[in-house]
Amino acid sequence: xxxxxxxxxxxVSKQYRLGILGTGTISHDLNKWWHRIRGKQDPYLKIxxxxxxxxxxxxxxxxxxxxxxxxxxxxxVLGIIGKNGAGKSTLLKILSKVTGPTTGTIKYxxxxxxxxxxxxxxxxxxxGRENIFLNGAILGMTKKEINTKIDEIISFSGCExxxxxxxxxxxxxxxxxxAFAVAAHLEPDILIVDEVLAVGDAEFQKKxxxxxxxxxxxxxxxxxxxxHNMAAVKSLCTRGVVLNNGQSVFEGSSDDAIxxxxxxxxxxxxxxxxxxxxxxxxxGNNDVKLLxxxxxxxxxxxxxNYFHDESITVKxxxxxxxxxxxxxxxxxxxxxxxxxxxxxxxxxxTNTSISKGVITLSVKIPGSLLNNSNYIIAVSGAIPGKxxxxxxxxxxxxxxxxxxxxxxxxxEKWPGTVHPVLNWTVK
Amino acid sequence: MxxxxxxxxxxxxxxxxxxxxxxxxxxxxxxxxxxKRDVVTLYKQTVxxxxxxxxxxxxxxxxxxxxxxxVAGIETPxxxxxxxxxxxxxxxxxxxxxxxxxxxxxxxxxxxFGKVYFPRIIMPLSVVVSNLVKFGIQLLIFIxxxxxxxxxxxxxxPNKFIILLPLLILLMAFFGLxxxxxxxxxxxxxxxLSFLVTFGVSLLMYISLVNLPYSKFExxxxxxxxxxxxxxxxxxxxxxxxxxxxxxxxxxxxxxxCFSIVVLVIGILIFNKTEKSFIDTx
Numbered sequence: 001x002x003x004x005x006x007x008x009x010x011x012v013s014k015q016y017r018l019g020i021l022g023t024g025t026i027s028h029d030l031n032k033w034w035h036r037i038r039g040k041q042d043p044y045l046k047i048x049x050x051x052x053x054x055x056x057x058x059x060x061x062x063x064x065x066x067x068x069x070x071x072x073x074x075x076x077v078l079g080i081i082g083k084n085g086a087g088k089s090t091l092l093k094i095l096s097k098v099t100g101p102t103t104g105t106i107k108y109x110x111x112x113x114x115x116x117x118x119x120x121x122x123x124x125x126x127x128g129r130e131n132i133f134l135n136g137a138i139l140g141m142t143k144k145e146i147n148t149k150i151d152e153i154i155s156f157s158g159c160e161x162x163x164x165x166x167x168x169x170x171x172x173x174x175x176x177x178x179a180f181a182v183a184a185h186l187e188p189d190i191l192i193v194d195e196v197l198a199v200g201d202a203e204f205q206k207k208x209x210x211x212x213x214x215x216x217x218x219x220x221x222x223x224x225x226x227x228h229n230m231a232a233v234k235s236l237c238t239r240g241v242v243l244n245n246g247q248s249v250f251e252g253s254s255d256d257a258i259x260x261x262x263x264x265x266x267x268x269x270x271x272x273x274x275x276x277x278x279x280x281x282x283x284g285n286n287d288v289k290l291l292x293x294x295x296x297x298x299x300x301x302x303x304x305n306y307f308h309d310e311s312i313t314v315k316x317x318x319x320x321x322x323x324x325x326x327x328x329x330x331x332x333x334x335x336x337x338x339x340x341x342x343x344x345x346x347x348x349x350t351n352t353s354i355s356k357g358v359i360t361l362s363v364k365i366p367g368s369l370l371n372n373s374n375y376i377i378a379v380s381g382a383i384p385g386k387x388x389x390x391x392x393x394x395x396x397x398x399x400x401x402x403x404x405x406x407x408x409x410x411x412e413k414w415p416g417t418v419h420p421v422l423n424w425t426v427k
Numbered sequence: 428m429x430x431x432x433x434x435x436x437x438x439x440x441x442x443x444x445x446x447x448x449x450x451x452x453x454x455x456x457x458x459x460x461x462x463k464r465d466v467v468t469l470y471k472q473t474v475x476x477x478x479x480x481x482x483x484x485x486x487x488x489x490x491x492x493x494x495x496x497x498v499a500g501i502e503t504p505x506x507x508x509x510x511x512x513x514x515x516x517x518x519x520x521x522x523x524x525x526x527x528x529x530x531x532x533x534x535x536x537x538x539x540f541g542k543v544y545f546p547r548i549i550m551p552l553s554v555v556v557s558n559l560v561k562f563g564i565q566l567l568i569f570i571x572x573x574x575x576x577x578x579x580x581x582x583x584x585p586n587k588f589i590i591l592l593p594l595l596i597l598l599m600a601f602f603g604l605x606x607x608x609x610x611x612x613x614x615x616x617x618x619x620l621s622f623l624v625t626f627g628v629s630l631l632m633y634i635s636l637v638n639l640p641y642s643k644f645e646x647x648x649x650x651x652x653x654x655x656x657x658x659x660x661x662x663x664x665x666x667x668x669x670x671x672x673x674x675x676x677x678x679x680x681x682x683x684x685c686f687s688i689v690v691l692v693i694g695i696l697i698f699n700k701t702e703k704s705f706i707d708t709x
Contacts, residue, residue, distance in 0.1 A: 008433070016707060029616075093706075097544035100439055100703040107433035120542040125468040134464060137457035138543055 006222050007072040007095075007190055012104035014065040014090050014246075064090040066246045067104070072190075077216045077223045079237030079254050081230075081261050086243040088226045092192050095224065110189025113139055120179075124168035128159055128178055131167050135182045149185045156207075157181035177204055184211045191215060194226045212236060230258050234337060259336050259374070274304040276377075276395040287324055288381055288389040291358065292317040295377065295398055305399045308419070311367040312398065316379055317360045324383070325353040331363050332378040333370075334394075341375065341417050347384070368421035370400045371414055446699055451546045461553035466560050480564045484520055488512040491638040503640055506583050506672050507576050510569075515637035517569050518665045521562040522599045522658060523628055528554035529607025530624045533615045533705050540706060547702040548695070551608055555600045562596070569669070588675060589668045594684075599661055601687040605694030612701035635659045636666075641674060657686045 065087045072078050080088050093099050095106065096114035121138040122131050132153055136146040146153075154163055157178045159170070167175060183191075193212065213236065215221045227233055233240065233254060240257025242250035250260040276293040283290040294315045296302045306312055314331055329346040346361055377396040381389035470476045488509055495501045496508035503511040529551035533540065536550055577583065614620050633639070635658040644650050653659035660683045667673035 093541075094437065097437060098541055099706045101437065103439055105439075106437040107435070108437075109434045112435075114543060121539050123464055123468055125471045126464065130464075134460045137454070137460045138539070138545055140454070140545065141456075142453075143456040143459075 004073045004075075005071045006074045006110060007106070007108040009068055009070050009095075009106050010104055012065060012068045012091070012094060012101045012106060013063055014087075014094060014099075015061055015102040016064050017061055063246050065094075065101075068243075068248050070241055070248060070251055072222055072224070074222055075216060075220045076239055077212070077225060077237045079233040079240040079257065080224060080226045080243065081233060081240060081257060082243035085245075087246040088243055089194065090246075091243070092194055092224070092226055096192055108190060111140065112190045112192065113183070113186045113188035114192035114194070122167050122175065122179065125166055127166055128157075128163040128170070129154075131178070132182055135179060136186075139183060139186055140188070141186060153181045153185050156184065156211075158204075173204070180204075180208055184208070184215070187219070188221065190222045190224065192224045192226075209236060230261075230337065234258060255337065274302040274396065274398070278395075283392065284319075284381070284390040285387075287320070287322045288327075289319040289321065290316070290379065290381070290390050290392070291319050293377065293379055293395040295396055304397065305401065307367075308370070308372060308400055309367040309421075312365040312370075313362055314365065314377060315360050315362050317358065318381070319358050320354055320356050323353055323355050326351050326383055327354060327381065327389070328384050329361055329381045330379065331365075332380065333365070334376040334378060335417055336374050336376065338376075339417065341370070369418055371416055371419035372401050373417075374399050446695065447546065451548060454545050454549055457545060458549050458553050458556065461549065462557040462560070465553065465557035477564070480561055481568050484513065484516045484565050484568065487516050487520075491516070495638050501639065501643055504642070504672075506670055507581060510572060510576055510581075510583070510670060511640070511666070511672070512638055513569050513572060514666045514669050515662050517562070517565045518595075518599065518662050519632060519635060519637045519658075520565065521558055521596065522603045522661070523632075524558040524561065525555050525600055525603025526607045526610075526628060527624060528558060529604055530610040531614065531621060532607070532611040533701070534611070534621070537706065548608075548698060551604055551611070551698070554607075555604050559596075559600070573670070583670045583672070585669055586667070586671050588664075591680070592665065592668050595661055595665050595668070598683055598687040599658075601691040602657060602661070605687065605690035605692070608694035608698040609690070612697045612705070615701060615705040631656075631658060636662045657683045 068087075068091060080091065082088050090099075092114065094101050096112060098114075121135055123134065126134065129150070132150060133143065133146055136153075137143065154160055157174075157180075159174050159178050159181075162170060162174065167178075170178070191212075209232065212223060212225070216223050223236075225233065225237055237254040240250075240252065240254040240261075241248055242257050242261045250257055252260070274295045278290050278292065292315070294302050294317075295304065295306075296313050296315065297306065298311055298313070300313075316329060316331070318329070327350045329350060331344045331346075333341040333343075335341060344363060346363070350361075375398050376394045377398060378392045378394050380391040382391075383389075470479055473479065475482065491512040492509045495512075496503065502508075532547070532551050532554075540547065573583070610620055610624055634652045634656055636644075636653060641650075641653065641659075641663060644653055660679045663673045664675050664680065664683075667675040
């Protein structure tokens with residue numbers, strides 16, 4: 001066993017009962033109890049379905065978590081990502097001992113503290129200073145510990161001026177700052193953070209992320225971080241676990257985990273087969289509406305998967321409602337981690353005036369340019385320096401894969417966001 | 428490092444007797460802060476503030492005196508009726524506040540319990556302790572009236588058993604806390620109980636000798652109503668210690684002590700079992 005492992009999750013499952021608790025509760029309880037005194041297994045543990053929120057199941061019992069296994073090393077920042085209802089919060093709740101697992105064990109060394117939601121236990125009638133003590137104690141600090149850190153906490157929160165005012169007079173941002181300041185000075189061995197960065201202004205978010213990096217980097221503490229903010233996960237975490245329907249489906253470096261997540265369920269494409277139909281979504285303003293974005297091969301077939309040497313034609317269909325001049329439409333190609341590979345502008349052909357009507361712009365991405373990877377296609381339209389008609393963050397997801405082994409014995413992915421074929425010469 | 432050597436472990440079910448008292452001790456500062464919070468914030472933004480601590484028992488005692496003693500004509504031999512009632516109300520209030528304050532522990536604190544872990548028993552303990560502060564203030568008021576009545580010529584005196592008063596208070600706290608924890612654990616699943624508590628407590632008061640002397644029950648031959656009720660004994664004994672009136676036997680004290688401790692132990696065990704997963708059912 002690796003001695004650096006600080007947290008070990010073994011076969012952890014959690015079963016929930018759906019529906020409302022009513023008269024059936026007593027009969028189920030009695031049945032469970034009857035099985036238990038006869039030394040038999042709980043009859044309701046056998047049933048239960050995986051937790052897919054969207055599909056209606058037959059069983060009253062669902063597994064919010066099913067046989068989760070992973071280990072966390074000391075000093076690691078582990079990102080836990082997954083859709084809503086994937087089981088992230090349930091896992092964190094079990095880790096922070098708010099609720100117990102149905103089966104399985106969690107073993108750890110050191111103190112676990114959670115920031116499931118900051119400001120828990122703040123009493124609105126008490127002053128900021130009193131609340132620091134109360135909140136700190138709730139999180140597991142002793143009075144002595146808080147006393148030694150109180151000045152640091154107050155200055156980190158940036159609420160010096162209000163510190164002796166009841167918290168009910170605080171703005172919500174200030175409350176969060178104060179609460180995070182307390183939690184950040186907790187110095188647990190394992191810190192659990194759930195979506196705290198969603199609140200607070202940019203300056204404070206930066207401070208918070210910096211503090212979290214300090215906690216893991218300089219102080220060598222372990223952080224479990226749950227967020228929907230992929231940029232935050234990417235910048236903070238060293239490793240990632242992807243949960244889906246209560247099961248751990250991927251474990252690896254945070255970049256790979258994000259990529260896996262986005263590939264599998266992160267992106268909600270309307271038309272995932274190479275066509276994005278926005279006619280019902282109303283994208284655009286009173287001048288121009290975006291109707292459709294489609295990717296097709298050289299023969300005009302709409303597809304989402306391309307071979308490396310194939311060219312990809314992107315067709316952008318627009319409904320021009322008013323005559324426009326000097327407009328510019330852009331094709332944006334991004335990686336799954338939202339890094340822009342390139343942007344191509346239509347300015348050369350659209351800088352003159354365009355009259356009312358439905359038009360289709362075509363742009364060809366040459367073959368042998370993109371790497372074997374997934375890419376996001378996004379589009380935007382604007383009059384440069386004046387206003388945007390529309391701006392999308394993602395329309396389509398395309399996949400490029402290599403067809404042949406050029407110099408490799410196996411089909412390996414080249415590093416880099418693009419993989420162009422360049423002219424090589426030898427003399 | 429040994430493969431099996433882990434400092435902490437989270438498992439599905441904890442041992443019934445795994446009380447983790449060490450952990451409770453580690454969180455003692457939290458207990459103090461909760462007590463402080465409860466005492467300080469209870470009457471914030473009220474005009475009369477802490478005076479409410481005094482108004483409640485005084486008004487209750489006045490009403491009881493008027494209704495039971497003046498209107499219904501129940502006599503309290505050898506002592507002023509008001510003082511008799513005040514003694515009963517002061518003790519009863521402490522028990523009642525302990526019981527009702529702890530009976531909805533899980534329900535009232537589900538927000539905080541759903542987010543952070545700390546030994547849950549800190550919460551009901553803090554209720555019991557902060558009520559102790561309240562009880563102390565009310566006891567002072569009782570003493571003021573006591574002195575007043577003595578100065579107007581009543582011959583009432585506490586007796587040597589008054590040194591047992593702290594024990595009685597402790598037993599009341601145990602009984603209220605134990606019962607409250609049992610109820611709070613069951614309320615997480617079956618809300619029916621919270622309705623039972625509110626009117627059950629007010630019914631229990633009538634057979635707990637708060638405003639009726641034991642002699643009245645003897646007169647009507649219904650002593651069985653109070654004989655098995657530990658609260659009746661506790662109130663009667665506290666009154667005996669404070670103003671020297673009432674029945675007191677060592678047997679009763681032993682009975683009440685055993686009863687309270689058993690209730691407390693059952694309460695702690697059930698509470699301990701519930702705290703692990705109540706958040707799923709509440």
